[in-house]
Amino acid sequence: MLAAASVGALSALGGCVDEGGVLSLGADPEKPTVAILEDRSQTFALTGTPKYRATKLAVEEINRDGGILGQEIDVFAPDPQSDNMRYQDLTRHAIYQEDVDALWAGYSSATREAIRPIVNDHEQLYFYTTQYEGGVCDRSVFPLGATARQQLGAVVPYLIEEYGDEIYTVAADYNFGQLSGDWVRIIAEEHGAEVVGEEYVPLDESQFGSTINRIQSADPDFMMSMLVGQDHSAFYEQRLASGLEVPVGTSTNMAQAYEHLRIDPPALKDVYAGVNYMEELPTDRNEAFVERYHDRWDDDGYLNQEAQNNYFSVYVYKKGVERAGTFDQAAVIDALEEGIEVEAPEGDIALDPATHHMEHNMRVAHADENHEITFDAERKIEPAFLHDVGCDLTSEDEQTQYEPDAFYEEA
Amino acid sequence: MSLGSDSSGGLLAAVREPFEGPNTMGNTPAFWLGLTAAVTLLAAMPVLFGYYAAEIGAVFLAYALLGVSLCFIWGYCGILSFGQVAFFGVAGYAFGIVAINVPTLTGLTLGLLAAVAVSTAFAAALGYFMFYGGVRDVYVTILTLVVALVLYTFLGQTAGGEWAIGDARLGGFNGMSGVPDLGVGIGSVGLEIGIVGHYYVTLGALVVTYLGLRALVNSQFGYAMVATREDERRTEMFGYDTTFIKFVVFTIGGAIAGLSGVLFTAQNNYIDPSVFGITAAALPVVWASVGGRTSLIGTIGAALAIQFVDYQLALSGSEWALVLIGSLLVFVILVMPEGVAPRLHEYVVEYRASPDPTPAETPAPGEVHGGDD
Amino acid sequence: MAGIELLNFGFEFVEVFAFIVLATVGLAVIFGMMGIINLAHGEFILVGAYATTFAFAAGLPLPLAMLTGVVITAVFGLVLERFIIRHLYGRLLDSMVVTWGISLVMIQLVRIAFGNSAPGVGIPFGQLPVVDGPVYYLVLATIAVGVLGGLYALFAWTDFGVRARATMQDEETARSMGVDTDRMYMATFGIGSGLAGFAGALYAPVMTITPEYGTGFLVEAFVAVVVGGSSVIVGTILASGFLGSVNAAFTNLAGTFMGQVAMLVAAIVAIRLMPDGITGLLADWRENRGESR
Missing domain, CATH: 3.40.50.2300 (Response regulator)
Structure with a gap:
């Protein structure tokens, strides 16, 4: 009885709380903001730091060239310290307090899975750019790194x-x-x-x-x-x-x-x-990109594959917003699902509308005895697995992660 | 939660009586007033700051409850477990398994009960294994840590589809996702607990646990616990079964840690093996040490304050965040060896003692700690 | 064929044994003798590794670079002892929280000062015939045994060793007999730190060096110290031998995952069966024999 009464009291109390709160101190809703949650300390700092830097570089370049839809982009960039629990709190902060229009977050798959329930709850547009095991088919998630x-x-x-x-x-x-x-x-x-x-x-x-x-x-x-x-x-x-x-x-x-x-x-x-990318890629476009990156961040960190993915995905986002004509997230997702091509440092690549993945320029990088890198066998590879399992986000919204063993005898 | 009626009057002493005694600091009306104010302030958080405060706050409150579970066994019975997170995590996973398989109100209720039962049983088994085997002191500390690490290693490699219980995939390092929110009820009668509800449930659990433990440590059993902490051999000679006392205390601690794990997991709709990692395992020890391991309210305050400061530092994105939080820990322990709350308590006692010759029982000002969130 | 497999197994054991011994000795001195639970043990190892790798990159020959690592870590330990650790003697559990804080600070300071990675060193001496393993592992194992022997000699036979042990066992009495206990604590902590630095230096070529370098040593070290019990040298040898064989055997039979889990489970069982560690059991044994005589 007591429990029932207190539960009833709770629900009554819950009813009178409004989403923003009485003193809500949210961000300026007029100004478009993106969140960059990339690790700059603890376990994943080595790989997360260049991701943070490349994203920042892309946003700064865009702002210098007049922003998106004529508006300057704000950046919310705390340090999640390679801690999944912290990622969850910071994602909530980004959504509730900063009201971000797009989110870049996380190095490991565990991080992505930790924040995906929150991202899904709020239909937050989310770019995950690490190369990963593949199979994520999710309405508001764009995993733009190459899959396994x-x-x-x-x-x-x-x-x-x-x-x-x-x-x-x-x-x-x-x-x-x-x-x-x-x-x-x-x-x-x-x-x-x-x-x-x-x-x-x-x-x-x-x-x-x-x-x-x-x-x-x-x-x-x-x-x-x-x-x-x-x-x-x-x-x-x-x-x-x-x-x-x-x-x-x-x-x-x-x-x-x-x-x-x-x-x-x-x-x-x-x-x-x-x-799909290494800093050593010998194309003019890439060499210019590498130079811009090292001019902006003047210590000698390596510009890794994931950093490049973050960089071009900011431009993918820009094109999506411009096509939608608004920062409204659902509209931007719809615009992205019409297909976007982007001139990435790795080459010209296209977003696959059905799966939210990229058709990447894949190549084989070889290290010789002096650790000099050469590239071979360049070709476009599309996200074929998600096509095979029937992921089509343009016609059906899902929030799934598919795995190969359900679809191949061999696995 | 029932504190509202405690504001004044002759009834006051009678209501307070079971919660007061020599084993707890803060046995004065001023303390209870402060505590009521702090709880009211915490309760007002979601009203003031909305869902954001409710979601983040619920996580912090669940941490505080985990801290309480350690403070109780370490501060009052001298058992330092470095593996409270083991019970926390096991209960989280257990709740997830039941709730994912039976996402009805009945299932959620069962899940909560089952999870706490599992963590309690696990703590009982481990406690029996250790205390009846003569494991003591620092060996308990390391053994519990190793148990947490075994769970960490084991759950980390459960990624494959074969590691599923019904519909619930353990999920390896990527963790178990899709854990439903809390719910209470049978059949179709009951309540699903949403964002704000969850915050109040967690706050309620914390307050009730706090009061319950205060009553317990000031009971006959509580005296025996503290005697065991002070001098086990002598307590035994007085005819107490200290092994049994430690076993029971450790089991209760496991149950509380389990409850906090359920609240944590249901709030995040997710749990992963990092809750068993060495960093997570160290946090409750840090909270209890800083807040004062002999003070339940101090540990709660420290958990909330440290997590809050830590979070603010992370928000700043500064590369000095970890340097600051680490230095702060070193500083506090060096300056206040017994923890913040006992030190404040001393100050208050001294302050009161100077104008008033009677040795007053005095408060550890709850609002200083609780109000930090 | 079976001969080769046995040889392989033996080599794996040597590898694991050397790792556990070297990861443990520094902690065994600081924790086993002084009662400081040093959660920053891994970061002492980190200091040794960084000093070694930067000295090597600056052109010092490897042995000298390693010596630099040891010396710098020992000095670092002494400084820390003077400012922080000496307030923590007799406060076992506080020492744990403080050193955890130190560990957080150090990892991040190293990251801020030196970036996310440091130059590599390269494993010296080439490879062994037959078992196809690095010769260096045999060198490590030899050094591990040498370190244990040296420590034994130091603490059992020298005047310093006797004074130090007396201090740790009964500070009051030692002081009344004219031992400068303050200096003993300081020196012992310095030795423990130097040994941790030595582990970092020796494994600098084997593992890649990042600010998280030290965390890889921590679990093995603690488990081995606790299983070993209070007698530092004998305990470390027996615990490393025991845990090393369990790890090597299960790794060999069922893969690295089972090797790790088996080692941890073996440690749990060992602590349960021998609540005072292996050396505690040995002491009981001796006492019983003495009584029955």
């Missing part, structure tokens, strides 16, 4: 062609790593190759002796490494010192955390990465 299928689809067939058809997979033991392992198996199957061994390594492991031993005894033609983060990057030093000479394909190393610059050569000799 796009990256692995670039590098695995290339290595099968170059080296042979026996593959050994080593991946980080979490969602992204496990799904990437599934994708390697699927793509190998499609190209008549075989995964002869598979190993998932906990994220905080830094001793790879037994892993290297097992690779040696399996003796594959090449190995795929989807190792992630600071502890795992120790693998390459240990590979060199153990004399493991099997070529390595990867979707995670070099383009994001620039292992080829942080680790002394020749530890990354014959590492092949499937990427």
Whole structure:
């Protein structure tokens, strides 16, 4: 009885609270604002800092050239400190207090999943730009980084062609790593190759002796490494010192955390990465971009793949707003779903309206014994997996993440 | 919540009586007045600042409840658990599993009960394992930490589809999403608790737990707890079963931590393994140390204040945020070894003692702590 | 064939054993002897690694660079001891919160001062025949054993060691017998810090160096110290041997994930069965034998 009474009292009390509150001190609603929630401290600072900087650079460039629809863009950029709980609080702040018109947030998939319920609740336009496991089909989310299928689809067939058809997979033991392992198996199957061994390594492991031993005894033609983060990057030093000479394909190393610059050569000799972008890309457009970036941020940080993704996605957003003629988020999403092309540093690429992903310019980046990067096998790869599972956000709104094992026998 | 009636009158002493005693600071009308003011202020937050304050505030209040669970077992019984987050997280996951599978009012109610039951049982099992095995002091601390880390490592690799219980995917590092909001009821009779409701439920849980623990630590059992903390061997010689006392206290602590985990998870509609990580595990210890581990209200105040300051620093986006918060911790512990609340309590006692010769029981001013949010 | 596998297993054990010993000794001195729960242990290791890598990048030969790492960490530890840690003796749990705060501050200060990554060092000595592992791991294991031997000699045989142990066991009595206890605390903390720095220096070539470098050592170190119990040297050896074999065996049989989980579970069981650590059990044993005689 008492409980029922108090619950009743609660609901009555709840009824009289208004969404903004009596003293609501929200942002100036006239001025368009975007939120940049990227890590500049703790675990993901290494990869998050360039994302923050590139986004900031894009917004500043746009403001200098007259803004969007003639309006200057404000930036809300706290530091989420690589903490998912903090991301949730800051996302709420961005939505309630800053009333942001678009949100860029997060490096890891866990972060994206932590804030997606909030983003969905408020139908907040959200750009997630890290390369990721793929499969997110969500009305208000635009995952514009390359997916595992796009990256692995670039590098695995290339290595099968170059080296042979026996593959050994080593991946980080979490969602992204496990799904990437599934994708390697699927793509190998499609190209008549075989995964002869598979190993998932906990994220905080830094001793790879037994892993290297097992690779040696399996003796594959090449190995795929989807190792992630600071502890795992120790693998390459240990590979060199153990004399493991099997070529390595990867979707995670070099383009994001620039292992080829942080680790002394020749530890990354014959590492092949499937990427849509690396700072070393030798095109005029990219060299100009890299110069602008380093002029703006004058210390010598690496401009990584995700930073480039943030950069061009700001321009994607600009085009969306201009086409919609308003900052209204639903209208902008509809405008984006008509298809947008953008002149990104990686090349001219287009947004795929049905899946909210990009058709990326994928290439294989190769590190030689001096860690010099060369590029090969450039081609456009579309987000095919989401097409296969029937994700079409232009006709049906969803908030799902699809996984390959439900659709492929092999996985 | 029932404090509204405590403002004055002859009834006052009788109502207050079970909550007061030598084991708690703040046994004066002034203290209760301050506490009432602080609770009223907290209750006014959503009215003043809207949904934003309700959502963020509910998370902070759930943290405070987690802090209380540690303060109770550490401050009053000398058991320092570094793994309160284990019960917090296990209950969160348990609620998620039940609630996702049965998202009806009955299911949500069951989920809440089941989650608290699971965390209680888990704490009881771990407590039995430790205390009846003679594990003590710092070894309890490290053992509980290791338990949290095992859960962290284990849940981190549960990404695959095979790690599902019914419709609820454990989800590995990406966490379990789609956890419904709280609800209370049976069949179609009951109430789904929305954003603002959730805030008041959390605040209510915190206040009720606080009062309940005050009553408990000032009871016969409470005296035995404190005696166990002070000198276990002597307490045993007086005929108390100290092992059993520690076991019970630890279990109650696990239940409270579990409740806070449910409130936290339902608020965020999400939980991930980072709640078991070493950073998360350290937070309750920090709150209790800074606030004063022998003061429940101090721990609550410290949890709210530290999380609030920490949040404001993150909002600023400054690269010095972590340097500041770290230095602050070092400074507070060096300057006030016993914590903020006991130190304030001393000041108040001294202040009162000077004009008035009778040794007055004095308040730890609740409004100073509680009002920080 | 089985011979090679056994050899591989042996090598993995050496790798894990060396890691646990070196990660642990510094903490074992500071925690086991002085009763300071040093949650900034990882950041002491970080200081050693950064000093080493920057000294190496400046052109010092690797051994000298590592020595620089040790010295700088020891000095850093002494400074910290004078200003902060000495207020925390006898306050086991407060020391935990304070050192946690120090750890937050240091990681971020290193990031602000040196950026998000530091130059690499490269594993010296090349590879072993047959087991295809780095020779360097054997060097690490040898050094680990050497460090333990040296510590034993220092604390058991030298005048300083006796004074230091006396101070930790009974400060009052030690002081009344003319020991400068304040200096003993300071020196012991300096030794512990130097050892942590040594671990950082030795693993600088093996692991990549970022501000989070130290966190990778913390869990192993704490688990090993607690399982080892209060006798620093013997405890560290036995705990490292025990945890190392569990880790290596399960990693070898069932992969790295099982290796980690098995090690943690083994630690839980060990603490439950031996509430005073392995050396506590040994002490009980000796006492019982003494009584029955």
